[in-house]
Amino acid sequence: MAEEGDLLVVLLDLALLSEEGVGAGGQAVAPADVLAQLLAFANAYTMLSSHNRLAVYAGSHDMCQLVHLGLGEGSSGSVFPAASLHAKLGELVRKAEGGHEPGANGTAPHPAGGGRVQPFALSGALSRALCLIHRLQQQAAARGRVRCCPRLLVLQGSRDGSAQYIPVMNSIFSAQRAQVVIDAVVLAPEDSSFLQQAANLTGGLYFRPPRGPGGLLGLLLAHFVTDTATRAQMDAEQSLGVDFRASCFCHKYVIETGFVCSVCLSIFCQPCRACTTCGTAFGAGGGPHRGGAGAAGHGAAHATEDGAG
Amino acid sequence: MAHETQLITKRAWQGPGGPEGYLTVTNASLRWQPAHTGPELCIPLASISNQQRAKDKPLVRIALGPAPAAPGGPPPGPTHHVFAFESVADRDAALDVLTKVIAALSAGSGGAAPGGAPGKGAAPEGPAVAGGFTRQQRQAMLARDPDLRALWEDLVGGGAVSEGDFWSGVAARLAAAQPSAWGTAGGGGGPGAPRRRLGLSNILQRVEAEVDGRHQRVLRVSLSPEQVAQIFAEQPAVLRAYREHVPHRMAEEDFWRRYVRHEMHKESKRKARAEGLGPAAAAAAVVDDAGGDIFREAAAAVAAEAAARPGAAAAAREAVDPSLDLGASEGERYTGHGTAHAATREPELDSERLAAAPGGAHGPHEDPDDLAAALNRHGEVVLQGVEALARVEAQLRAAAAGGKAPPHPHGHHQGGHGGAAEGAEGAPGGRRRRRHSSGLEDLHAPPAPALEALRIADPRRYFERSGGAGAGAEHADAMDLGLGMGLGLGPGGGLAGALSCVDPGRLPLPPVAPAEAQAALLEATPLARVQAEDEAAGPGGAPVPRASAGAPRDPASSLPRETMAALRRTALAVNEACRHFWRCVPPNTAARRDKASRLVRLLEAKRSEVEALNDRARGVEGRFIRQLLKPPMDMLLTALVRWDEELQKHPHPPHGKG
Known part of the structure; x- marks a missing residue:
């Protein structure tokens, strides 16, 4: 059977690209630097194998949108996803600015509650990502390809929203059932209980670099650019405590x-x-x-x- | 017999029409075992004097040498045996091995005893041929490759794997590494190779016909169904004429006679024009085109349809691969020059068309008699491949299923370009056809699968539109941003600024400061951190200044060479032993079970070895060694757990043939 490449779905919390979100980590890292690192990671992952498939969802506290879907070799478009990703993020911002006034739909555009960033809509993002993975897996199976081990990488810059507990846990159980590994890199000031449990239950990796997002790319390249089978043989430290x-x-x-x-x-x-x-x-x-x-x-x-x- | 190594087994019948069985070539004999019941046949290789292969039949005659008949003893046996194989390829494969074994036996002149695993460290004697390698070849390979030698000593020397099995594995690895040089007799170039498919001939169709030269009558036409389909795909006017006249007005044979005569007429006109004959001479030289009126009418109708749909032909032309589009007819539609390729074009017809065109506008259709246009259409059909023919055949089948062939007032055929016009309508934007849609998949990358964007907001629309599959997955345009969801980009205040600061085509290099990247790596990678701390402490605990900042030392460099070699050999041996083990799973025969048991003993020994290595490992290097031994340990544990499961499932050895 033909080889089916690795499938990585990135859930990007847009708080990471905001002054409040990045500043919350206590590190003076410009959002542009974080964005550049994320784009470099997307390019690196795609360049590692022409079969690698990458999808990126960007979201915040009240929305989640698919901003990139590259299906590897044979698909149209540039080899490097950074340009497409950048353009779609720009489109997302323009839509937000043009179509909705700040505060429309009852949403608060700015951090509320003492400058704390609103929690990421993790449950919706996980659900959409799992649906996408399911669809791609079905298509791969229909083409007679070997089933790959898909991954979800959550890059979160805000705290957990306890109100999302039930849907998030249900999504995590769904991922566990579907053998989808959930990895997490949390750049918020406090650990994410949701993502700790998600990584623990699905066999993923959970990192919260104490130095903030400054060396984010190093972390991503060291642990998240390879597929799960390769990664199992690598050396990664996981904290023992899970909340x-x-x-x-x-x-x-x-x-x-x-x-x-x-x-x-x-x-x-x-x-x-x-x-x-x-x-x-x-x-x-x-x-x-x-x-x-x-x-x-x-x-x-x-x-x-x-x-x- | 226990010491004989089976080299190849094929299904074979004892003589044509005889009982079915299996013929096995071993290193000492040729054995035939019946599939059901009956006596076995064992022919010692030394007694085979000749083998004769039947031409184009899967038969072989094995001639036996003269056996001395002892006086008063049993009568001499048969002087030959005939075996029938499933195919010639099977027969040749078996006999090739047989020939090699016999040759090696005679060359070895009774040297080592066949079979039997040699002792540890002994020279590789064993069978004359194992895994397709002769004894000399095997000795040379072992002398050349110390890793292979170590592996051989571990597996064959320990008695876990027979010589034949070991060398079969080596041959398989070599074949996988060099598919072009090793047995590709099976065809297809390996399991991963794309299947080749017969495409269309790129020769412009010329109908073969017997013609009575004197009376210029077409006597006999030879046409295959594929040729007919290709003619229809390339010449829509012929297809139209066919559907209008066959079979209710004329027989198919008559139609094709007319067609051939019409083509002869056009060809003769081209010749006359090229030779510059005068009108009278040309009239005498040109073949009479008495029955060609049906094609001219059909061509005029097709042209009129094309003219009635302005832009369709241009769109169709757009869809043609630009590297093949001759584009000759469009710019040369004038008289006086450049008309040699359109020798049959009637000036009157042109003027009629001009008059008939609405508003006097000349539709950008192509002249069906134009040679350049014919070549364009031909190239287009060839590039479309068999799909173009399938489309035509489907049209014909649909017409046939509908009873009489309709007169085609508004048929499926769209005029102009047939399939190309349909393709152009499918892509209203006039996008050029991608090359890999030409049906020649083996020459091009597979097409991108058409995906439909999934929207959780309204799944019904997704399922309703999924049949259309118009949207490409790469185009996030279809993801209708902002619909159904409030796009309050709350924390995105800095996002616009960040986006404007970053140019995806010129990302900073390096994207992150090396010191920060190293810090992140040390935080998340225990081995790197331990190594860094070890280096920082120095030999006596004193900090040592780093020679080069940000360049951690390779832990392998501090390991003794012997340790690295031992680790490498261990990993190779575990890998090979596991590979042989998994070939014995499920252990449903006694032979498999025996072999698996031997291998499990070896695997247990290797596991102890790996655990001892892990226990002995200390410090930074120890951590590195444990990391290196992680994959072999995983493989060992997986194999041993599986063996335990098999033992639980089948506590007693299965009974069966070994």
């Missing part, structure tokens, strides 16, 4: 101890009379299952295994 804390389903708070529905495993931060997810009525004695310390965390871990199965 498995869950968000409650009722208020989206990140909690360490909570109450778990014994029927659907929904997590709540306080006792309630009935599960808001499955409608199970609990007894008068309190919650359906009074968890001890770390109960919610364990609940999330169990849910992970269930999703894998």
Whole structure:
């Protein structure tokens, strides 16, 4: 069977290219430098093999758009994706400026809440990327190609949005089921619990370089330019701790101890009379299952295994 | 028999129409085993005196030498055997091996005993021929390549793999490395090679016909279906005439007679023009074109249709590959000069066309009798390949399925250029046809798959439009940015500035400062970090100034040469042993199971060896060694786990033929 190249889908948080997002890391790195490094990585990945396929989604707190899709050898277009990627990002900015006034659609164009960058719409980006991967895999199978091991690389510059807990976890479980590896490079001031769990569950790599995005390209070239099979033989350090804390389903708070529905495993931060997810009525004695310390965390871990199965 | 090495096995029948079985060439004998029941046949190689191959038949006659018949003993056996193979190629493959083995036996003059793995470090004796290599060749290869020698000692010397298996693997690797020099008798140039497909002849069709020269009558026309299809694809007027007249007005044979006569008429006119004959002489020399009126009418109708659709012919011409488009007729549509290629053009017809054209505008159609136009159309059809013919055949089939051939007032045929016109309509932008759409896939890269952009916002539109497949995947234009989603580019305030600062064609070089890149690498790569710390500490713990900033030392450079060689040999041996092991999976025969058991013992030994190497490794180099041994260890563990699974599935050895 013919060889099918590696497939990499990059989810780019546009906060990385904003003054607030880059500055949040405590490093004085211009957004243009970060963009140049990302374009250089895109070129390098495509140049590594003519079969390599690269897709890039760019998104922010309220949108996610496919800005590049290169299908490797045989497809039209330039060998180097940087020009196309740059042009599409420019088009995205022009559309945003021309079609929507700042603040339109009820969205806040600027960081709200004490200068903090709005969280990246990770759940939507993951869903779209998984759909794209599924489609490309189906097409490759129809052409009789060997199935490759697709990857998702999330470049995130903002914090997690706890409100997205359920869809993000569902997307992660879907990726795990579809054998899609999720890698993450987080350039925000704090670790991303979502992406730590995503990398942990799907066998991906998670990095949060303490020096910020200054040497981003070095990191990308060292660990993310090769396919997963090659990467398994390489030397990469992964931090041992993964933040498995869950968000409650009722208020989206990140909690360490909570109450778990014994029927659907929904997590709540306080006792309630009935599960808001499955409608199970609990007894008068309190919650359906009074968890001890770390109960919610364990609940999330169990849910992970269930999703894998 | 246990020491004999099987070299090749082919399905063969004992004599034409005889029982079915399998013929095996071993290093000592030629064996035939029946597929079902019956006696086996074993012919010692030494007793074979001759072998005769039947020409063009998969038969071989193995002649046996005269056996001394002892007085009073059993009667002498047959003097020859005949075997029938599945194909001539099978027979030749088996007999080639047989010939080599017999030649090697006679050259070796009874040297080493065949079969039997030699002891460790011994000279490679074994069978005369193994894996297609003679003993001398094998000895030369082992002497030349120390890695191969080490491998051979590990696998064959330990008794895990037989000589034949080992050298078969070597031959397979060499064949894979040099596909052009090694057995490509199977054809196709390997599994990954694109399949060749017969394309169209690039010869302009000339219909072969027997002509009565005296009476200028066409007696007999020879046409293949492919020729007919190509003529239809290249000459739309002929196709139109055919659909209008055959079979309800004339028989097909009559039609083609008329066609040949019409072509002869045009050719004779060209000749007369080229020879500069006068009108009277030309009239005498030109072949009579009595039945050609149907073609002239059809040509006029096609031309009128083309004129009624201004721009269609030009669009069709645009679709022709520019490197083939002669473009001759368009600029030379005038009288007096350059008309030799259009010798049959009637000036009156031109004037009629001019008058008939709406508004007096002359449609940019091409003259069907124009030689340059004919060549253009021919080139176009050849480039389109068999798809052009398939289109014509589909049209004809559709017409035939509809009962009588319609008079084609508004038929599928679009005039002008047939397939080209359709292609032009499919691409209203008048884009030139890509070369690799010509049907000659083996000459061009595969076309880009047409993808439809997927929009989560409205999946229905995606599924409804997926049949059209008009949008290329590369074009993110179809991704309708900003539709259905609020594009509040919140944090994108700096994005426009960043975009304006970065030119994708001139990215900075290097894109990131080396110091920062190295820092990032050290943060994420333990080996590099340990090495850097080791270097920084120096031999006595004192910091050592770096000779060259940002250039980490290659850890392999500090390893002893012997260690590197040992690591290399280990990796090679594990690789080869695993390759042989996986060939025995599933172990569904006793022979496979035995071989796999031997290999598993070797793999266990290698695993102990690798673990010992890992345990002994210390410091920065140790980390490097462990990194190098990671792939072999993974391979060993995978193979051993699989063997355990097989043992659990089949705890008892399967019964069967070895």
